[in-house]
Amino acid sequence: MNDKELVRVAGTIQDALEQLRKHRYTRCAAQLSLFAGTMQKLIRDSRRLATGLSRDWFAAAERSCMTINRQLGEIPFLVSNLQSLLDRRHRDVPSLSAIAAELWALQQEFDDVEFNGEEDALCVVTEPITLEDTYLGRFRVALYLGSLRELYQKTPYFVMAVDPHPAATDYAVTHPHVTNDVLCEGDGAAAIRAALETGRLVDFFTMVRSILTTYNPDSPYVALSDWEGVSCYECGYVMDSESSYYCTYCENAICDECSSVCAGCSEIVCKSCAGTCEICDSSLCPQCAKKQCSECESVCCESCLDDGLCPVCKEERDKHEEEQGTENNQEPTTGQEATVVGGRLADGGQRAHGNYAALQPHGMGQAPLLPGQVRQ
């Protein structure tokens, strides 16, 4: 900025600070008006209550009491708002020469200072910032003079990354303490506001720079340790470490979509390590996927196995046993059992179900081939 521009900008800033001062008084007046209105309502209702009582109109008196009670509840909030506005120390608007001196000193402190007439913003660009070996680049701090008068309601400045190196998990976070171009001032909030109120521009911009060049690991939007994110081994999705899972077997990081919980032991496994129960399709870890049906050798989870058999083989075996039992019941009985009971099954053949020993057709060449047995 040349001297002429510098004085012009100083004048604009002085106007903005005058507006800020006026805005504070305007808000005080508005809050006071609300408070006074509530007090007037209280007086009116107290009169109504007295009138109701003098005429024994208890229903009207009750309504007045309820209204008074509601209005009394509003008073602490109104008083608190009003006091916070009135408590603020009076800040003199600096002279034009003082603001010009601030602008001149600002140019000594920062290499890149400009006033953007279109945006009505005083802008400063920082040096490239690197925090704990994470390169974040340069930041443009823009103080919007039109918004300065609303300092107590919203932030009048924004911090924009010139050459953004945002967090891999959230592109809106260009700095651990900046999201959507808004700086979370933390410990510097009160001092920054005080500097803006009094037109101390050098203090304001240097404090913003101090926050940008300091990393607070206790309260970042995205921690620097997560800045690059964690890539899912299966699908490549980039996530933060809190959202990632690790396969119990290969120990690779995986996302929520690519992780599964073993139906047998509840361990977390990735898609590559996971097996599947061929009956119910549930995921299994490599250890639990070793369980197989003893007949067909299909992979089965614990809950699908019954007597070491998958449901299909189990059903076939049961069916076979049932048929075998029926056949034996119809054929003339031979062997030990028949001998014992005199040529007939004592219980009419029903005992044969589920008792193979009772049905062994010794010497008949008709031994049934049970599931799991190998034909000789």
Next chain:
Amino acid sequence: MKLLFINNLGGGFADYVDVNDGTTVEEFFGDKMGHERPEDYLIRVNRQPVPRDYVLQENDRVTLTPTKIEGAG
């Protein structure tokens, strides 16, 4: 002698203070900031950086701004 002291640590503070004649910036810092380290502050007098042995003058404006301020998220 009287000078304006602006401390941007914490909530910010600005007021006139009395100091002895011949007080240097380094002595002033030690007196006002106790155990704080000067290298953690940007120390300016009348908006300009000064050496540590600068002798303060009547009506000087001394500004201390921390170079490390913890933001939040």
